[in-house]
Amino acid sequence: MPIHRREFLQSAAALGAALALPAAAAPARKESRYELIPSEFKVQLDPANPQRSTVWSYNEQFPGPLLRFRRGERAHIAVQNRLAQDTTVHWHGLRVPNGMDGVPGVTQLPIASGGRFDYRFDIKDSGTFWYHPHQASFEQVPRGLYGALIVEEDKPPKVDRDEVWLLSDIRLDEQRQQVEDFGRILDLANDGRRGNQLLVNGLAAGPDRRIDVRAGERLRLRLINAASARFFRVVLEGHAASIVAWDGQGVTPHAAPTDGIVLGPGMRVDLIIDCMQRPGARFEIREAGRPKLSTMVLGVIAYSTQAPLRSAPLTTSIAVPPNALPEPDLDKASDHYIMFQGGMRGSPTIGLIDGKPSRIQDIMAKQGLAWTMNYNAQHEHALMHEPLLNLSRGEHVILHMVNETDFVHPMHLHGHFFRVLAVNGAANALREWRDTVIMAPRSSLDVAFVAENPGEWMYHCHILDHAAGGMMGTIVVE
Ligand SMILES: [Cu+2]
Structure with missing residues (x-):
């Protein structure tokens, strides 16, 4: 039986709050409860500048509070909307039941x-996960609605320090107020709307954003890219970092590339860094950006003057234990294809808009749509379109993504993790699990997963302006 969204939403409307009640026989597990209250308020983004900026965030903290859980717990997060507009919360990367996924008009x-x-x-x-609205994301996220969500491992690698850096940006005018230019077609059809002030944990990036360490310590640094369109290329001066997890899932530990760790919007990386420099020293963490653009200082690793904690790095394992993700069997997997077209540069694109073939470049300004997936373009909350794929529950899937656009797209699938098999047909030796993967311009990507989680799941570009401009669809598992 197909899932009938309209029926579901009508019955949801009829039942009202009744739907939000927990299942009658709740399992006897420990419950961790949080309250999130999105609202507008003023913050001082730069401790060196007394001017305050209006942002939207949760619990009058910017970014929102760090939510911490242990695996196997039950989460209860009560959201009270004190914004002037509708909202939802999506738990990026968490494999939640479909009805808890926070997608308005769909779940x-x-x-x-x-x-x-x-x-x-x-x-x-x-x-390492994060949360943000899925309602008008292209506006609500860059206004500041995001926070980190950490689920501790049962047996984490031994470290002396565990730091979270939530990276983002904000577009400020001369009065240091948010520029109110969300949803412009120029941004939707190009690289997205980027800020002009980089932020680390909600504060202006720069040498004052310090990670204080003692010589000899082992540091775990979790980086989260919560920007709506900006990619970060993070370079650590004076330190060799090991990548131990992508998007929260453990990988075979390997050296981070020296030319920078690239994080597209929505992506996370966990690093382990042995801080073996001398007491009192400081080293920059930089955003190396695009070639030809100047690099920016995000913050520094600042050594205390204390004597080293140890003279040689710890020798204990740095591997992050794996989660129990269902392993796709490639021999019995079915092949599915998604083709991406559109954008302001590149070949003219014919897509179906409300079922009618139209040239995307001609209707961009009028319709606010700039991209197609398998020839379809849909608005963020359109209910009239069919899912991109219908999968059977338990189906082993190879998803071939073909990017015919001149743009890079960080593609995100809800409710599932996938293994990255190949880039442009060349096998990817690491075969890491991800929930968001960078699809380079004019390239292809093959990923595999088991469609285990029933429901209708968003599959979209995490450049939130691209998602708003049509690069958003759903995959049904039933
Ligand atoms: Cu995109």
């Missing part, structure tokens, strides 16, 4: 201004 009704929604789900995976 739930939007939380109206003044309304409330209780998210309840079991925490299946450990790792």
